[in-house]
Amino acid sequence: MINFIDKLQKEIRQQIQQIEAEDKNILKKSLDASHVLGEGFDRLKEFIIAYQFQNEDEEILFFKEVKPKIFCHLIYYRKVYNIEMHRPVASVEAQKEYLKKKLDVIQDFNDKILDFYRYYRSGATYLDAAYFVRGQPDTEQYLETFYYERDPQFSTNADFKVAKIMANDMLQAYLLSELELLDNYMQKPSATSFPKVKLTWTGSKTDLIELIYALDTEGCFNNGKIPIIQIAAYFESIFNIDLGNNIARNFYDMRIRNQPTPFLDRLREEIRKRMENTKPGGKDKDNDKK
Structure with missing residues (x-):
């Protein structure tokens, strides 16, 4: 498993670095990156469904660390694409309000999964078997909207939550940098020239x-x-x-x-x-x- 995953991650990383280095706008970059990550994710899913984990620890390792590290980038680029696709073309203040609302959405998600969020951030492991082994009942009060649509062979109760937490960390950094750019833009004399x-x-x-x-x-x-x-x-x-x-x-x-x-x-x-x-x-x- 490790050899396949290392090779897949290297291929994805190289393609994403190439996309980021290209002279394209953020919409095009995020769309291209989403396609690369989506194809890689499909390959990962196909491999894991056919793979037999050696033990419970290996299964936990995959769903707690390996899968989320790939999935989080797919979530991130898709979020960036949607944010920029619907970003208002209006005053700088209107844009700032729009971006701040996106930051509020991130905080709202963290609040809804607060118990798990604290568990994951603390580095705890005592509930890993319940969170990251397939086939376990989900006792969390907050469920994803697609809970009943996900593939039980490729999902656990919490791997998506981890991926989204990681994606939100990247997304938060992106939104804050965009807000800073808007602040700098307003301060430049040429902004209204x-x-x-x-x-x-x-x-x-x-x-x-x-x-x-x-x-x-x-x-x-x-x-x-x-x-x-x-x-x-x-x-x-x-x-x-x-x-x-x-x-x-x-x-x-x-x-x-x-x-x-x-x-x-x-x-x-x-x-x-x-x-x-x-x-x-x-x-x-x-x-x-x-």
Whole structure:
């Protein structure tokens, strides 16, 4: 078992490090990482279902330490993706309120499993057989919503709780760092510095959101290190337009259209035509009336 798990963890770690090093936005990174971890988790599940633990101690070791260390990263990246997907494109204060509510959710979860939380954090082991051996009745008052849907061959009463505690630790650090970035952004003089001459966007809001996501995906601003919410806020200011409080929802709706990128497709076609109709020297052939 150890050899298989060590090899699997090494493969996952290398792929995640590669994803984190890529010049992509957080949505793309978290989605790609979720796919890698999901595939790895499926491989782990397939192996364990076919594996016979040598003794109870080995089973406890797997469900208390091994599985949660992999599962927690899958939970974390999926949470980050969902948080950023629904993060409001509004004032910095609105964003801070949104992120603080996510921190409150973490605390609420810890409060609901307080007895187990204290047991796990203390490093205790006297209830490990009840928590981390399969087939044991769950006497906890707080059950996960999917309790009756989980695979009894690959789950115990508490392995998910451990994974979520670990994921929440990482998520809490992420949320606090995002709040700090917003605080720093508010303190910079350039935070509200926009061009004096503004243009008015006369296309549709959806077209502009499509363009913003394309530019962000390509990493066109500060090598992709500017949050898309700040890019959207800048575009709103210079183009005199209100894109609403949740462009992520618009983006989700755009993904399921029959033609996902009509504006970008149209831009490409129009610029191609213009290039074909432009004579040396920069004059349009169609406007040459000589």
